[in-house]
Amino acid sequence: MLKFTPILLALIYGYAMFRFSSWRTSRELDERSTExxxxxxxxxxxxxxxxxxxxxxxxxxxxxxxxxxxxxxxGRIFITRGFYRRYLDGDVTREELASVIAHELGHVALGHSRRRMIDFSGQNALRTALAMVLSRFIPGIGVWIANMLTTLLAARLSRSDEYEADEYAAALLTKSGIGTAPQKSLFEKLEAITGARSGTAPAWLMSHPKTSERIEAIEKLEAKWQVV
Known part of the structure; x- marks a missing residue:
């Protein structure tokens, strides 16, 4: 029975984190947002x-x-004040900001938003269980290995979600008559306006795919739609 204790404790911890994170996120958004x-x-x-x-x-x-x-x-959709200010300043067009909204709608429609909250709790539980087990066999670095493994898993899941939300947004923008051009042009702008440098780390370590790969995926979709 004792050998299963770390796993049981991790599961209890994960569930508690899920409930707490859901409550904290909802309260934060309620208090700091307007329509x-x-x-x-x-x-x-x-x-x-x-x-x-x-x-x-x-x-x-x-x-x-x-x-x-x-x-x-x-299921609620949010744009940060900082992002909206960039739109007001002319750094981002209304069509580009609309593509962000379409992308977030994709996360909702595809169930990513709720799953991410559960995944976050599950990852914490997995990290705790791995750290407990590995620390018994590799004292000192067991916690580090557990953190690295769960971080890599989270990044991979997140990149998959981003590609799916991009595809949903591309289809929605096309059906709405807005088109995918703003979606692709925003990807090219994001690195500059956020100060990000996607080339500084391997793609598999990032929570979002590389800009060039996201644009390429959308263009492949467009080519497929033209054939159909």
Whole structure:
């Protein structure tokens, strides 16, 4: 029975982390967001709603500066204040910002948002269990190995989700009459406006695929659609 104790403790820990993370995320978003009210963007958002046969798509502004979009586990879509400010400053077009919203809608539609919360808790549980087991056999570096393995697993899962959300967004933008050009041009801008340098680390260590690979995947989709 004792040999299963680390696994049992890790499972209990993972469930507790899932419940706590869900509660904390929901409260944070409730307290620090307001509904987006931008007539120019609303025109494009309404086009996507029609394409999805929805009466309305609500988008919120999350009052933080990092440039990002977010799909909450409860299905709400958020654009950060920092990202929206870039749009107001003219660094990002309304079509490009609409492509971010389409991407986050993909995360919701494909179940990524809720699964990511569960995955996060599961990864913490796995990390704890591995650390307990490995530390018995490799004292001192067992925790480091456990952290590395779970980080690599999380990055791989995240990249897979990003490709799927990109594909969903490309289809939605095409059906909405917006097209994929803004989606691809935003990818090229993101590294510069966020200060990121995707070439500084191997692709398999990053939570998002390389820009060139994301654009290539979309262009392959477009070629496939033209044949059909």
């Amino acid at each position: 987006l009210a931008d007539p120019q963007l609303k025109t494009l958002i309404d086009k996507m709603a029609v394409a999805l046969d929805l009466p309305r798509i609500k988008v919120h502004i999350y009052e933080i500066e990092p440039i990002n979009g977010l799909a909450a586990p409860d």
